[in-house]
Amino acid sequence: MFILIVLAFLAGLILYQYFLTHKKWNSVYWNPKTRRFFHPWKPTLSIVTIKALWKILSAPSVKWPQKLNVEKLPVIDRSKELIITNIGHATFLIQMDNLNIITDPVFSNRAGPFGILGPKRIVQPGISLESLPPLDVAFISHNHYDHLDKSTVLNLAKNHPNITFIVPLGIKTKLLKWGIQRPIIELDWWTSHEIAQLKITAVPAQHWSRRGFFDTNKTLWMGGMFETNQGSVFFAGDTGLGPHFNHIADRFKHIDVGLLPIGSYKPYSVMKQQHMGPKDALEAHKALKTKAMIPIHYDVFQLGKEEFLEAEEELIKEVKVLKIPKQEIKILKVGQRLEANPHFQK
Numbered sequence: 001m002f003i004l005i006v007l008a009f010l011a012g013l014i015l016y017q018y019f020l021t022h023k024k025w026n027s028v029y030w031n032p033k034t035r036r037f038f039h040p041w042k043p044t045l046s047i048v049t050i051k052a053l054w055k056i057l058s059a060p061s062v063k064w065p066q067k068l069n070v071e072k073l074p075v076i077d078r079s080k081e082l083i084i085t086n087i088g089h090a091t092f093l094i095q096m097d098n099l100n101i102i103t104d105p106v107f108s109n110r111a112g113p114f115g116i117l118g119p120k121r122i123v124q125p126g127i128s129l130e131s132l133p134p135l136d137v138a139f140i141s142h143n144h145y146d147h148l149d150k151s152t153v154l155n156l157a158k159n160h161p162n163i164t165f166i167v168p169l170g171i172k173t174k175l176l177k178w179g180i181q182r183p184i185i186e187l188d189w190w191t192s193h194e195i196a197q198l199k200i201t202a203v204p205a206q207h208w209s210r211r212g213f214f215d216t217n218k219t220l221w222m223g224g225m226f227e228t229n230q231g232s233v234f235f236a237g238d239t240g241l242g243p244h245f246n247h248i249a250d251r252f253k254h255i256d257v258g259l260l261p262i263g264s265y266k267p268y269s270v271m272k273q274q275h276m277g278p279k280d281a282l283e284a285h286k287a288l289k290t291k292a293m294i295p296i297h298y299d300v301f302q303l304g305k306e307e308f309l310e311a312e313e314e315l316i317k318e319v320k321v322l323k324i325p326k327q328e329i330k331i332l333k334v335g336q337r338l339e340a341n342p343h344f345q346k
């Protein structure tokens with residue numbers, strides 16, 4: 001009897017997932033045969049092979065600190081000039097031309113389902129959820145738990161009346177299911193949306209998506225370009241190093257600041273497909289010709305097998321090896337911000 005109940009539950013779960021994600025997309029990055037999204041330049045990650053799993057499990061485990069305090073700066077309500085604040089992991093506040101944009105907002109204590117599973121946050125958010133300035137845009141790069149957090153999304157929708165959610169193809173359904181009643185704009189790669197004086201363009205990333213058991217790559221993943229007369233900021237989302245950075249550089253000739261991920265890159269042979277390490281991020285910075293790079297996606301949630309602080313230390317080392325001018329790399333601790341100066345103006 002018990003087995004029958006379990007089987008019925010599993011069958012229900014499969015049907016539910018199937019109907020939830022069974023949709024046709026008019027996108028060249030959606031394969032009608034597999035009914036999944038893909039990146040055309042490299043096979044898209046879909047299953048974890050035994051070999052990859054073994055490499056992850058056999059890599060020596062590393063111990064991170066339990067909890068770290070953060071020095072919080074007074075919050076700036078709005079700014080004409082560009083200001084970028086590190087709230088933690090991929091959550092950044094971009095302020096420019098009197099607009100406030102938040103990327104991949106995650107304020108929960110765990111990056112996982114139900115608030116009880118998944119890696120624990122070791123650094124508190126650089127700005128608390130209650131102290132955020134009025135937000136105009138929440139940009140969500142993909143559906144992994146460390147980038148899309150239900151309780152944060154619900155809180156932002158409730159407390160920020162002007163907010164518009166910008167999401168990749170396939171994620172709108174989820175937000176609607178959560179009861180979000182603010183505008184939700186779904187973008188395919190190379191499509192744009194304008195909000196007042198801000199132009200947001202979705203750009204490719206080398207990654208994948210999964211939230212449940214059977215929805216691998218059923219929703220798209222993306223990076224974002226944010227442009228106003230005050231400057232242009234590129235947010236890479238979650239990505240490995242790939243030729244898409246050259247494609248982005250071909251279309252965007254003047255990028256002021258690039259927010260590029262450097263963490264969760266070990267074991268490198270397994271992770272490089274989906275995440276950049278510090279050296280990869282510097283290669284991307286060179287390909288994009290960004291005036292300045294801010295490293296993101298490290299030392300907040302332990303997702304890879306690197307030591308705490310290792311990504312940052314390796315970044316500093318590689319800057320010297322690759323002979324990149326030091327002033328181009330802006331390392332922001334959680335809570336710190338980069339304020340514009342004439343260097344970033346067009």
Ligand SMILES: [Zn+2]
Nearest residue numbers: 142144207238
């Ligand atoms: Zn991800």
